Amino acid sequence: MATGGPSSMSAGLLFLNLIMYVVVAVIAGWAINYSIDESFNSLQGVSPPVRMFPIYFPIGNLATGFFVIFALLAGVVGVSTSLTGLHDVSQGHPSSMMSAAATSLVTWTLTLLAMGLACKEISIGWRPPSLRALETFTIILAGTQLLCAGSLHAGAHAAIIQTPMASRV
Numbered sequence: 001m002a003t004g005g006p007s008s009m010s011a012g013l014l015f016l017n018l019i020m021y022v023v024v025a026v027i028a029g030w031a032i033n034y035s036i037d038e039s040f041n042s043l044q045g046v047s048p049p050v051r052m053f054p055i056y057f058p059i060g061n062l063a064t065g066f067f068v069i070f071a072l073l074a075g076v077v078g079v080s081t082s083l084t085g086l087h088d089v090s091q092g093h094p095s096s097m098m099s100a101a102a103t104s105l106v107t108w109t110l111t112l113l114a115m116g117l118a119c120k121e122i123s124i125g126w127r128p129p130s131l132r133a134l135e136t137f138t139i140i141l142a143g144t145q146l147l148c149a150g151s152l153h154a155g156a157h158a159a160i161i162q163t164p165m166a167s168r169v
Contacts (some may be wrong), residue, residue: 007155010100011089013148015114018082020058025075027134031068034059060131062126067117071076071138074110079143081107086149089155094163097156104149115142 035057057064081103088100118135121127127135 007089007092007097007158010148010151011086013144013151014082014085014089014100017078017148018086020084020137020144021075021078022107024071024134024137024141025079027130027137028068028072028075030047031057031059031064031130031134034070035065058071060127061121063117063121063124064127064131067114067121068134068162070110070114070117071134074114074138074141076111078107078145080107085152086114089152092159094156094159097152097159101149101152104145104152108145108149111138111142111145114138 038058050069057068060067081100085100085104115138118138121131122135
């Protein structure tokens with residue numbers, strides 16, 4: 001079993017990311033709920049092309065709709081990756097460590113996509129404080145998820161090295 005070193009760091013980062021991904025999912029879920037509730041009132045008297053735009057958010061700017069949806073996706077996938085990653089790290093077998101490392105990379109790519117949209121939203125202009133918090137968490141998570149993926153890959157490598165050659169086959 002891989003104990004100490006990379007695996008304990010991975011468990012700490014997975015737990016930190018779990019908490020942060022829950023926060024991202026909650027804020028993004030709130031933003032979607034708010035936009036569904038308020039879009040009817042804010043679309044009164046607006047020209048038809050805006051009415052046909054499928055991702056209209058009455059808060060933020062034109063990048064907000066895409067950012068919130070991808071942040072929600074990254075948050076939900078991040079929560080599931082963190083939970084399964086914590087389970088896989090606690091087992092410490094090479095196959096479970098490789099599984100955790102692979103899913104961590106998928107989550108990191110989704111988080112990078114949401115981070116890119118957050119950067120676009122920041123460059124466009126004004127946003128309310130709740131969206132600024134969501135942007136901040138998404139940008140921080142892109143870094144911590146990269147660290148987590150690296151530590152999981154290091155833990156998987158250590159688990160493979162510690163496993164005797166006869167049990168690898």
